[in-house]
Amino acid sequence: MFKLLLHQWKEAQRSTFWQKSIALNILLGIVGLYLMLNVLALSYFADEILQKAYKDSNVVDSFNRILFYFFSFDLILRFLLQKLPILSIQAYLSLPIKKSTLLHYPLLKSVFSFNNLLGILLILPFFVKVICETQSLQYCILWLPSVIALILTNNFLNFFLKKFFTKKPAIVFLILGFIGALLYCDFSDLISFSTPFSKLFLLLTSNPVFLLIPAVLAVSSYSLAYTLLKRNSYLEDIHKSTTRNSSNFSFLNRYGEIGDLIGIELKMTLRNKRPRSLLLIGTLFLAYGFLFYKEESLNDYYILIIAGVLITGAAALNHAQLMFSWSSCYFDSxxxxxxxxxxxxxxxxxxxxxxCVLCYFITLPYALISFKIALINTAILFYNIGITFFLLAYASTFSTSRVDLGKGTFMNYEGMGVSQFLIFIPLFALPVFFQFIFSCMGYPQYGIFALGIVGLVAIACNKFIIQLILKQLVKRKYKMAVGFRQK
Incomplete structure (x- = not known):
């Protein structure tokens, strides 16, 4: 097992990406250290925060309630963002190494992931400062292993969800949707799930025998992940499944060259990990309406505009920020x-x-809360199609970094340059600016109409806008091609 870890380290250290991105790796290390320090500070001052938030509750019980939200969000974020450790077993098949060792390796390596470290840092200062000072010795001895076991359970369940997603994506979405529904019910005080979760911890710490429950959950999730890896570790089966599930989108052929190019874009997005993950992360924003569309926010046009941009456009924005970089591997062709x-x-x-249109229609039921939401989201739809596309396409012509489509999204900044970050300032600032002007004039409701009209005018001038992007692309295409060839 140690030799496998050593091989992985040498492979990463000797890769061209590592050699070219030493400064980026140092920057990411600093960001990671900053994040860990923030988590430590949050955990250390959690008792003071909880005393203000839950004045009538015990601090330890309140923290146990918060753990319900932590484990729920942790599982969802792991599925969307966490990159699983991968070992290419093909090079080891001819060596005298047990296959079980090759399969256990990525599972055991994931125990030392950054996500697990953040989870432990989130509970450790609170445990030392509050629980050890206020609770019994038995409670302390049983509470910490129980929480760590649940963190590991989430870690191994993530393996199961990611591997199972390639075969049954609908079921995985139902599972994640169910978790989201539980969180929404608890947030909205419809049904409390965090309170029973807190009582469950009290039960687990009342008797040492109950420690077996989180231990069994961790072991079971590990066994489940191992079994799934074992069933999908045969190269012949992988080849068959990818061949069987491929889509040709032949119905697009009737639309000529544009239809063929859209088909290529669809295949690239659905068959490769990073564009597919970014698109899925964007769909997560469709549920943000439950957070933004509260009764007290329905009269705040600024909040409604920002919510409209995120809800109706996040999926398209995520994909379009690397608009031309997605084609980097075949740009020369x-x-x-x-x-x-x-x-x-x-x-x-x-x-x-x-x-954009699909996201708009999916989120249209939010209009049942207030017709104002439908009006604003319609204006944002026109703005996104007319203005946002032009801004993103123009900014994408300055990207010269090749994108590896097979890599995950977590801590992956391939293809992301300064232009990709700066472009989000006008994307959100322009709609807010329109609203600000009309609010200063005393007609805040007309800012929405102005936003929609500007978007419609841009759509009507679509040929002119595409011509501007075309000139910029022709001017930059050879520089882009040179950058895309660098691996």
Whole structure:
């Protein structure tokens, strides 16, 4: 097992990406250290925060209630963001190494992941400062292993969800949706799940025998993840499944070259890990309406505008921020073949529009809360299609970093340059600026109409906008191609 870890370290250290990104790795290390210090500070001062938030409750009971939210959000975020440790077993199959060792390795390595470290840092200062000072010795001895066992349970369940997602994505979404529904019910005080969760901890610490419950959960989740890895570790089965599940989108052929290019975009997004993950993360924002659309926020146009941009456009924004970088691995082919750059840009525009319209209709039921939401989201839809696409496409022409489509999204900044970060300032600032002008004039409701009109005018001038992007792309395409060739 140690030799496998050593091999992985040498592979990472000798890779060209590591050599080119030493400064980025140092920066990420500083960001990680800063995040850990913040988590430690939050845990250390948690008792003071909880005393103000839950004045009538015991601090330890309140912290146990908060753990319900932590474990729920932790599982969802792990599924969306955490990159699983991967070992390419093909090079080891001819060596005298047990296959079980190769399968146990990524599971055991994941125990030392950054997410698990953050979870432990979140509970450790509170445990030392509060629980050890106020609770019995038995409570202290049983509480800490129980929480660590549940953190590990989430860690191994993430393996199961990610591997199972490739075969049964609908079931995984139902599981994550169910967790989200539990959180919403608890947030809205419809049904409390955090209170029974706190009482469960009191039960676990009342008798040493009950420590077996979280231990069994951790071991069971490990066994489940191992069994799933074992069933999917045969190269022949993987080849068959990928061949069987491939989609050709032949119905797009009737739309000529633009249809073919949209089909390529769909295949690239659905078949590769990073674009698919970013699209899925964007769909998570569709549920943000439950957080934003509260009764006290329905008269605040600024909150409603920001919510509209996030809810109806996050999925499209996530995908479009790397609009041309997604094609980096075959960008030379696009330049060498007789493919119209205008049609290439137009296919990107239509793909962006389809995602925005789908998100708009999915979130349309929020209008049942207030018709004002539907009005604002409609204006934001026009703004996104007309203005946001132009801003993102123009900024994407400055990206010269190759994107590995197979890598995960967590702590992955490939293709992300300064332009990708700066472009989000006007994306959110322009709608707010429109609203600010009309609010200063005493007509805040007209800011929404102005936003929609600007978007419609931009859509009507679509040919002119695409022509501007085309000129910029033609000007930058050879610099982009040189950057995309660098691995």
């Amino acid at each position: 696009l330049l060498a073949n007789k493919i119209s750059m205008r049609n290439y840009i137009k296919s990107k525009f239509l793909f962006f529009t389809i995602i």
